[in-house]
């Protein structure tokens with residue numbers, strides 16, 4: 001069920017009001033499946049974003065990843081640099097550079113006050129990467145693989161509910177994309193060091209992770225209790241999102257915008273540099289199809305009132321395209337069908 005935010009009307013339509021971000025309780029016994037799927041669709045249509053509580057992912061699995069990740073980021077930088085970036089199979093033109101990264105985000109010069117570990121969400125790739133170097137590699141990869149398994153189940157459950165809420169005749173149409181053995185889903189752990197670690201404060205220090213939308217289907221994000229995430233619901237207005245380590249934040253990505261022919265809009269977001277005393281740690285699961293999956297608006301989403309907005313492309317083609325652009329570019333524009 002959607003929990004109305006304190007002191008605000010549940011019918012508020014002020015999108016730029018931080019308090020209005022919808023919260024969906026996945027365990028609610030008072031809401032039937034049909035009502036829950038409608039609430040999810042409403043949140044995706046109106047915000048491209050919602051907070052998910054009582055999600056069922058075991059807290060101890062989350063805490064173990066957090067513990068291992070903090071231990072990893074506490075290592076000396078040169079040891080961490082040993083862990084990447086490296087390209088793992090499947091080798092393809094759009095192959096992702098996995099491993100450890102610092103300051104540099106993506107391939108087009110975007111910089112931020114961030115360090116991160118980017119992994120394929122495939123169990124074999126996680127083991128392969130962490131086995132190569134980190135201090136206790138087998139523990140790290142077990143903990144990560146356990147967590148990724150749980151988060152993937154959650155992703156499939158949400159995708160099925162969303163398809164049902166959209167009235168799509170095949171309710172596993174989205175979840176099948178990420179269950180495909182060759183799915184290209186990713187897992188990323190971001191570490192934003194506390195202000196006390198900065199030696200020179202310049203305007204560029206204010207950026208943690210610059211403005212962007214995630215290119216995949218959707219993202220399941222969780223952070224510790226340190227703030228930094230901001231979302232843009234109305235042009236130019238940034239809304240800070242209060243951290244909640246017990247919840248997940250779901251962000252609609254570019255592929256979902258295309259699949260739903262614009263009914264869901266991908267969410268513009270960023271993370272500001274951490275000015276608090278504690279590091280911010282966020283972990284994101286990016287749900288993606290395989291590189292050769294064709295993406296185009298689903299037939300049921302195309303109507304006479306809403307003609308087809310995008311031409312078909314493969315996820316691999318889109319990935320290669322976005323790698324050539326900066327984070328903040330409107331990366332879907334090249335795939336829009338121009339009205340006659």
Ligand SMILES: O=C(O)CCC(=O)C(=O)O
Nearest residue numbers: 188190209229271282284
């Ligand atoms: O750290 C955050 O809260 C945002 C991270 C993010 O947007 C990403 O990893 O794509």
Ligand SMILES: [Fe+2]
Nearest residue numbers: 212213214269
């Ligand atoms: Fe993101």
